[in-house]
Amino acid sequence: QVQLVESGGGLVQAGGSLRLSCAASGRTFSNAAMGWFRRAPGKEREFVAAINWTGGSRNYVDSVKGRFTISRDNAKSTLYLQMNSLKPEDTAVYYCAARRHWVWTQNPAEYDVWGQGTQVTVSS
Secondary structure, eight states: OOEEEEEOOEEEETTOOEEEEEEEESSOOTTOEEEEEEEOTTSOEEEEEEEOTTSOOEEEOGGGTTTEEEEEETTTTEEEEEEOSOOGGGOEEEEEEEESSSSOOSOGGGOOEEOOOEEEEEEO
């Protein structure tokens, strides 16, 4: 069983940057597609970005395209989310997730393992 631990969240001013990390442990990580999701206060969980197991295919929600970049280092079993030009509406708890398939999906129900989340707060 893969275990995921997020880090890198915090408080940042609008226009600033953060890099989230998601460290995986346990069973193999390199064959799993990975994703980032977020949940803002009072809102449903939202897909943010996903990446296949090779890193060659990535997908983003429209609201973060051009600002966020998802990447992974399979040698380090770590997933990243570089977030630039942050906006107050990016404020949320961010979760990483892994699925037992090499292709990404935007559907959270198709992910098998979740981290505990890391808070990102963007002040205006």
